[in-house]
Amino acid sequence: MELKAKPSKNIGIVGLGLIGGSLGLDLQKLGYTIYGITHREKTAQKARERKLAQIVSTNPSVLKNCSLIYIALPLEQILNPSSALINAIPRDAVVTDVGSVKVPILNTWNKLHPRFVASHPMTGTEESGVSAGQHNLFKNKPWVVTPNKETDQKALEIVHQISLSLGSQWISSEPQTHDEAVGLISHLPVLISAALLDTIRTEVKPSLYALAKSISSSGFADTSRVGGGNPDLGVSMAKFNKENIKRHLASYRHSLDLFEKCLHEEDWSELKKILVNTQEERQNFI
Amino acid sequence: MELKAKPSKNIGIVGLGLIGGSLGLDLQKLGYTIYGITHREKTAQKARERKLAQIVSTNPSVLKNCSLIYIALPLEQILNPSSALINAIPRDAVVTDVGSVKVPILNTWNKLHPRFVASHPMTGTEESGVSAGQHNLFKNKPWVVTPNKETDQKALEIVHQISLSLGSQWISSEPQTHDEAVGLISHLPVLISAALLDTIRTEVKPSLYALAKSISSSGFADTSRVGGGNPDLGVSMAKFNKENIKRHLASYRHSLDLFEKCLHEEDWSELKKILVNTQEERQNFI
DSSP: OOOOOOOSEEEEEEOOOOOHHHHHHHHHHTTTTEEEEOOSSHHHHHHHTTSSEEEESGGGGGGOOSSSSESSOOOOHHHHOHHHHHHHHOSEEEEEESSSSSHHHHHHHHHHTTTOEEEEEEESSSSTTTTTOTTTTTTTSSEEEEEOOOOOOOHHHHHHHHHTTOOEEEEEHHHHHHHHIIIIIIHHHHHHHHHHHHHHOOOHHHHEEEEHHHHHHHHHHHHTTGGGOOHHHHHHHHTHHHHHHHHHHHHHHHHHHHHHHHHHHHHHHHHHHHHHHHHOOOOOOO | OOOOOOOOOOOEOOOOOOHHHHHHHHHTTTTEEEEEEOHHHHHHHHHTTTTSSSEEEEEGGGGGGGGGEEEOHHHHHHOOOOOOHHHHTTTEEEEOOOSSOOOHHHHHHHHOOOOOOOOEEOOSSOOOOOTOOOTTTTTTTEHHHHOOOTOOOOHHHHHHHHHHHHHHHEEEEOHHHHHHHHIIIIIIHHHHHHHHHHHHHHOOOHHHHHHHHHHOHHHHHHHHHHSSSOOOHHHHHHHHHHHHHHHHHHHHHHHHHHHHHHHHHTTTHHHHHHHHHHHHHHHHHH
């Protein structure tokens, strides 16, 4: 497709993990020259071997050549960028990020840079780190942006066009609505799934634990999957999306109460009614 | 393999749904003559078309020819067998079942039949009904038996040998431990997953609901899968495994409390510790 608002050929990517590395691979294929930044020289070496960018450096100053920069760091680091990084970013460059919670990122970055666009490409694999990047990671996946009144419309359009050329589905949302939504469909599931694993872990009867382990099947594996994921990711979503998650957990607890009430009152027709609704909800939602 | 305790050639299967139909297909292949019983003539017709058994009838009296009988009905019907069925079973036949909760089944069937063996083949697909039966459903899947002091050892050995010839993994357990274990790894996940769907369903902000729906991905799909399953199955597990599920839900609530406490106290190091443990638990358990 023709790009209406094309950045110059040089694009910077800060962080070459799953998201940053995948961006590097796809954007090179689209004809851009990629300047990749890693924290450690050892990682830079591996990124060069994997050809995640044409230029890989541990020194952010190479970003001076770039008119579009992706901050593809973990959430905590997006929220606490080094001054070396801030100072290296040209004032007229478009800067965007990949963090999963947008309100705190906008609060930080609107002050740091005039042409910041808050992005959340929603994709992933179980992999992370410099070996995780892969081609076509963004294809047919949502690329959510959360502009606010300070967002530069031209900058937004540049991020838009590139995300389309990566094959993403562009979705624009209020920042607060975005954070509530990811709290509901991504962060809440992590906690309720982890609580299931914690329940198993603290089961005190050894014979019960052993049998449960030998007969657990796909239902348990699916329900516990996201709760067994990266603990640092779990902590950072809880920390930076705390208020939304607290609200969703309160709603979840209310739903759980309904099930417990049915069990205590042996109200099987009410339980049936709820389960008919949840079955229908999943068919609608997924 | 050579069967040490072989039943005669005639095997009865009461109910030709997913489990009963699959048993019919595999057991015919092993050389047995199968007498299948369905409730309605229309289902019998379909079962004949699908060749789920050589003889398909709605009249249980054909079971008089069988020395081994599988009761492959839904849990509620296993617990409330018709007198026509009970009267048709030869007193010296081995009878086994496929229900997912064993204590109430033993309480019922130990009184009804002298050679009853309580079984729980742990396998399944999303399908059900007369069109669901398939070959090799039991291969490499647990076949749990829960003998008690009234169990006839020869009858148990016959069920054992056939389950091995179906390719199942034979697991013997105390009935109470079995019911606690399925409560933990199968019934509890259904309720916590359904509660997630109920939380979504009762979300009151339309813009949040719409965005959540458009960005929900595999994490949400996996965590909500079993909660969106067959409502009748959910009700029957709750009804007949009530006490165990109540106990597990109480433990689960305690685990959820720990996560909420971390959020309210902003205790991120404690949250990290719990999530490191749940990550490890899943790696051990699955």
